[in-house]
Amino acid sequence: MTVITVRDVPDEVRDELAARAARAGMSMQEFLRAHLVDLTARPSAGDALAQVRSRARAYPRLSYDDLVDGLGADRR
Numbered sequence: 001m002t003v004i005t006v007r008d009v010p011d012e013v014r015d016e017l018a019a020r021a022a023r024a025g026m027s028m029q030e031f032l033r034a035h036l037v038d039l040t041a042r043p044s045a046g047d048a049l050a051q052v053r054s055r056a057r058a059y060p061r062l063s064y065d066d067l068v069d070g071l072g073a074d075r076r
Contacts, residue, residue: 004036 021031043051062070 017031018028021028024031026034
């Protein structure tokens with residue numbers, strides 16, 4: 001496995017991470033590894049937005065009038 005080193009982490013951030021790890025009954029290494037794995041299991045916000053935009057391009061563009069007409073037709 002690869003080793004990752006993060007430098008210049010503020011003391012208060014390190015202390016909070018250690019406290020959260022302890023509350024979870026984990027070492028800080030286990031805690032951080034679990035969060036890094038979880039972080040990469042989901043697309044980033046930017047990637048998710050790009051996926052939505054890509055899928056939206058597959059649908060036809062509708063004008064406001066088209067939408068209103070469609071809603072009116074559903075109510076008849």
